[in-house]
Amino acid sequence: MNTIIEPFRIKSVEPIYFSSRNERTDILKHAYYNPFLIKARDVIIDLLTDSGTSAMSGEQWAGVMRGDESYAGSDSFFRFEKVVNEITGMPFIIPTHQGRASERILFSITGGDGKYVLSNTLFDTTRANVEFSGAEGIDLRCAESNDPDAPAPFKGNMDAAALQTFVEQHGAARVSLVILTVTNNSGGGQPVSMANIKEVSSICRACRIPLFIDACRFAENAYFIKQRERGYGMKSVFQIAREMFSYADGCMMSAKKDAFANIGGFLAVWDEQLAEKCRNLLIITEGFPTYGGLAGRDLEAIAIGLREVMDEQYLRYRIRSIQYIGEKLDTFGIPYVKPTGGHALYLNAGRFMDHIPVHQYPGQALCNSLYLEGGIRGVEIGSVMFGKYAADGNLLSPPMELVRLAIPRRVYTQSHIDYVAEVIAEVYKKRRKFRGYRLTYEPPMLRHFTARFEPII
Template sequence: MKTIIEPFKIKSVEPIRFTTKEERKEILKNAGYNPFLIHADDVLIDLLTDSGTSAMSSEQWSGIMKGDESYAGAKSFYRFESAVKKITGDKFIIPTHQGRAAEKILFSVIGGKGKYFAANTFFDTTRANIEFTGAEAFDLLNEIGKHPEIRAPFKGDMDVDALESFIKKYGRENIPLVVLTVTNNSGGGQPVSMKNIREVSAICKKNNIPLFLDACRFAENAYFIKLREEGYQNKSVLEICQEMFSYADGSTMSAKKDALVNIGGWLSLNDEELAMKCRNLLIVTEGFVTYGGLAGRDLEAIAQGLEEVVDEHYLQYRIRSIEYLGEKLISNGIPIIEPPGGHAIYIDAKRFAPHIPVDQFPGQSVTCAIYEEGGIRACEIGSVMFGKYDKNGKLIPAMMELVRLAIPRRVYTQSHIDYVAEVIIEVFKNRDKLKGFEIVYEAPMLRHFTAKFREIN
């Protein structure tokens, strides 16, 4: 059949509140034109993030009741550990309360001034945790990934020539780690090919530099490999996942994405000495080594989610539902990163609102307009999130100016997505009326979470 249906039935529902456009104008103003500061009750459809916003399955809720809350050595930890090892093959599994906690521990141990890290593209918390130690983070995205309008199967790949040059420039002894983000979130949710993972791994091994996966959306990446890369059509998603991790020396993971849970994460490693250092820091900051800031019930839910996420009926529905929204927007002339990625649609704000200069944050403007028009909360991924200032205080813009519509897993129906498309199409029709913004308050790091803005008339 041509119709791809949700591979689940809805067993429980949550009401959502409707607001008027006039109410939303006032809500935006009171929130300093920052969607992060809007109360969730005032959001009709929430596409701010796909992190921790999934609907859990009946089996996961059953696992919640079976959670072993023993402080040390809980049986729920060993189920969690076994599930992570089955996918990653890594020797040492350290639970954390979410992905950025794993990043904080890892980079606190191996980072510091005079250290340099490379990735296809670092996401916001990863970059912040690196820079917090005094180290520097560099994005080495392949050239085609920098062009939203060009279609290619693996736009999340790292530029391997740039990686070789990076190692020569900074010296292998000053590079503690290379990271591949799968899928590439900041690059539009675009997948990384197995070929690229192998090539990056080979370069790292040659230079004795560990390779880690930022594995938040590992299953979605594996499904793209199955669909698009020669030689993988007849392999299971689990087999593809296992091969991906086999080329890496460890991973950081936000289980709030592809483990289909509301909280949790892990740090997985094969280096025993590094694992010991990370576990020591875990105990100081997160909790004992068999719970790491999580309740036993959370560990149970993650273990079950890891079984469900590699189901190909689920992944077919997941990827197709994202593609469905992308096709509706493209057919109405709305510029997005093409082809649609794994967990979100990314509107190209530069082409959506070309009259707004980069230093007036076109992505923030489009994001606010989408909320005002239809109560939909999205997220700017551009110069608000990634822009920096030079020594004269002038903005150094981000690589791209994007608006991310991140779709929570197993939460919204096709009619919700049709409504999202209708709202964005309406905003696009009136895009000439959009105004730029200036920042009136910003924190020194991760400013997008708490910044406040003013419209420029």
């Protein structure tokens, strides 16, 4: 059969409020032209993020009811610990309330003034936590990642040669960590190959630099390896994931992604001394080491979700559903990052809105246009999220201006996705009518969450 159907049945539903275009014009104005500030009920299709927005399974909801809410040493923690250990092989498992809590704890210990954290691409909260510690985050992207149209199979890779050169020039002692994000979220949701993980690991071990994996979407990355990398076609996703983690010294994960959970995360490490330092910080801000800011029911949901996500029928459907959107956009010649990634479609806003200069934020303009036209909420990944200022006050832009449309797991059906493609096509036809924006307020860090804009008339 050619049709890939959703590998699940829908047991519970929630209604969608269908706003009019006139209503959305007023809503966007009152949200200061920032989709983050729009109320969820006013969004028809919400593709802002795939984090914490999954539909949990019947087994996960059953696990919620079984959750052991003991403050210390709950059975739910030990079930959670067992699953994380099985997948990563790492013996020291530290639960946190979400991924950025893991980041804050890790970089508080390993970061600091004069230090560097090197990555294939740091995402927004990761970079913010690195910088908050006093360290500097450096992206070492592979060359093909800078071409949105290149059909390379592993555009999420780190430039291993650039890593070696950086260490030689700055000294291994100043590099506190190397982080591989799998899949590479800021780089278009692109996967990282096993060969690249091995090569980066070899460099790190030779230089005694810890390598961590940001494992938010580890199962999606493992499935891409299975499909695209020679020698892995007959291996299970579990076997591939276990090998990925074997090359790392630790990992951190937001369980709000590939574990289908609505909240939660963890740190996992091999080093007992590092684990002890992490637990000491955990107790100060998150909670006792066997709950880490989570309820027992959350630990149960994560443990079950981590096993469910490695179902290859689900992953086949998940990856194919993103490809499906891309194929529909291809019929209109709409620019997006190719090949499609694992959790989102990334529109090439720089080309889509090529009449809007970078300093007028073409990605923000595209986000707002999608909302006005069809009530779709996405997120800008470009000069708003990652832009910096030069000493003279001019905007320093990242390599690409993108809009990410992240697909929540097990939430939307094919007809929803067909609607999304139609709205994108309609905006593309009208794109010359849309104008850029200027910032009227921005906080010092993570400005995209709460920034305010006004349209340029």
